[in-house]
Amino acid sequence: MKEMDLLLYNGTILTMDEKNTVKEWVVIKNGRIFDLGNGDGFKRYIEISNEVIDLYGKTLLPGFYDSHVHLVQTGFNLLSLDASKIKCIPELLELICSKSKKTVNGELIRVIGYDESKVAEKRLPTRYELDNCSQNNPVWVNTIEYHTSVVNSLALHMLKLPFNLEGVMRDERNLPDGRFISKASSMVRNNIFNMIDDNVRKEGVSKALNLAIENGVTSINAMEGGFTFHDKDAKFISRNKDFFPIDIILFYQTVDVKKVLNEGLNRIGGCIFLDGSFNSRTAALSESYYDDSSTSGILYFSQDELNKFVLEAHKNNMQIAIHAIGDKAIDQILNAYEYALYLYPKKDHRYRIEHFELATEKQINRAKKLNLILSMQPAYEYFWGGVGGMYDLRLGPKRSKTTNPLRKIVDKGLIIAGGSDSDVTPISPILGIHTAVNHPTAESSVSVLEAIKMFTINGAKSVFEENIKGSIEIGKYGDFVILDKNPLNIEKTDIKDIKVEGTIKEGNILFIE
């Protein structure tokens, strides 16, 4: 064994330190950055390094953070059948049939992304249709955003639903026809996730982590457990956190502070849904939706309930993160943070708001006063921004120009931690950086360096890790990503085409092209 783990030289190293220094080589010892510099200084390390890599002028960045990932869910979805491109029900059934033939008897077949508005029949499949393509496996079809689901008879049999459950759709004989909405849909989801073995979680998470690694990610904030997810997911991550190849920082999605304390964790939240989403018109707005004036979304908590929860978590010294998308929900969480911090002031709390999509200027100012961290997903704009995009349809031309106001937030001096909200958008910091720079609303875009910060040093700050990660400086973890091009030197519209060519975690090469 030689003294140094790894030497990387002949590169463009964007260190992302305070001064945005650029270096050419870096050497790692015991997983930590031992030395770095320009010119020939690296030569003295060649002989004493276990591994030496010539970067051939390629760009090296600190390993990326993805600050908002539903990791277990992403894993499950990678193991599921994707029905988002299905055009008619026979096509769906064919998909399930062929999967069933390859699946061990009794094992669940899960279908995701079914959108009844996009199939020719404009309806969900029936229980009997599903029975025809799989008798030996329980089948569970989820619509997009998981509001509705359909199961086959075997799954219905296994689910053991109570007779008096709300939201079980019935046929003329008063028998459950396999479709579930509202409470029943939630219970079905819960029961199924409860039945799923941790080995399946392991398989899915390992696939998801491989994807993350291929995209240069070395630290993930995993938002797990709670409503629409399952507590088993959070427990699985919590109990296996030392066995993953990259760092998983867990946020437990629950309002039960004791449960989190009992699990020995100090971070609570993630997607604690104060409101829903724009797509399903459940994000809470102060004015009604542009394409449906009858609704302005839903607030799922009363202010009192939220205050009580935030205060309890605050008093128990937890780091708090809460989902708020519409301006009305953002108001609610700001109120709650103000309330708790007024009663028991605390300086370096790093409380977060997740998503923060439709924040007003006033709200940005309030966030600044509280010194909050905004955990945002720039890639939303890639999929939903611009004229004719989902934001435009739901919010109208005026409000859709104010979504994800990155520029204003950065100018206020607030920290934005970048994420993907996977599986809502894929785990790809490059796509996030690209969209933050090429925001469809030009005045909301940020510089390339500012965008990179969101996925590196800001990610570290958002979980109290800036002393060990987030930039390339002596003493910090040897976590890097190798890019084929320098994002600072190419046309900004080409950033999304940058390829991740290698990912290194604490000096270990996890992936290299």
Add this chain to the structure above:
Amino acid sequence: MKKLEMYMLGNLKIILDGKAITDNISYKSAGLLSYLAVNEERTFSRDKLSSLFWGTSSMEAARYNLRYNLWSLRKILGDNKKKLKIIDSQKDTCKFNLHNNIYIDVFHMESILKKSSKHDIKEYIESLEKAKNIYKGEFLEGFYIKDCPEFNDWIFFERERFQRTYFDTLYKLSEIYKEKGKFLKSIDNLEEMLTINPLQEEIYVKLIEIYLEMGDRSTALYQYERCCRILREELNISPMDEIKEVYKSIRNHSGPALECKKTEDKELLEDENKWIIYNENFTDKDTKILAIDCYPIKNIQYYWISNLVKEIIDNYNIQVLEGFPKYYWKDVYRIESSVGRITEGIDLQDNLTVMTEKNKIFSAVLELLYNITKENSLSIFIKNIQWMDEISFDFFKLILFKYERLNLQFTITGDKSHYRFKEIKTYFDLKML
């Protein structure tokens, strides 16, 4: 004739002359026997039965399978030509003969419930209990035959039907027990209903009502929290208004209503009768006076203590305060940020439990009071003590129990009918001015 027992509420069990024969019967035969037994009054055509169980086979194969299964069932059950048969099978039809030597749990449960009458309440309870005990689990629990959709649907239907019957029975029992004051038994039945479906808010309301009737306010509150928690975790919703109202009534139940109606507030504010809580050690010389009032504020714990500390910091000499040890100030700082004016660089990154934090704060503020009453005596005026937050009131009582070590005296005003006045009077010497 042999005695046949069939248990279908729960996992299927078939017993012949006291011997379990469930495992000797093939899965489909067991399904067939159950189907015939539950529908004992009906005569089925063989064609109907063959298509029900062998619908995916050719008609000929299906008929053969049915014939074979009936034959093997009759053989196992000991049905022979001379005696009364359990399965009466003709050339084209089939029927189950329910005679005296056959026990079937679903019929037993149904007949008990049918015969039960409210006239004699004791008997009524007995029959409900009996019916309840017959239900060991879902109808044909775990039983499912692939490729038999109609048969499976029949099971689904019957499962719901019997679960509803069981549920009704539990409900009736819980109501009767409640009426009779047998609260624990009533609770058992409600809990069983929640095991079946934990999302039923109305059951939590019933539990809360019972615990309140038992005088167990804290368990009643726990039931409310339990309901809130499950609705939040499973459905991300708040409980319905009805249960929130019940919650409010619990909070008012034993008095410590932090919310008062406006008119009451006004009346109380005008009630200016002052009461002194006498302290023998109090020397009325160079006395400092502090007024720390209470307000009808909901849910802000510690606010009174916090105001007390702020008044002390505002009214005492900084040198006196700086002499007070920093490790105590640290704990006082948890509730009052103006402590930052006295001492700098307090780091509160420790991870305390709520209880430990409370203890530390109490002992630090008490220590502060010892400290400042060494030189001067202190007289503290408190308006509207009924509105003091719960935690501060605990602290207030703690001071009173340590009264003899302090050169300190309280003068209070407020609603004298409030339970807090009674509590103070019980332990301390309270006199009207």
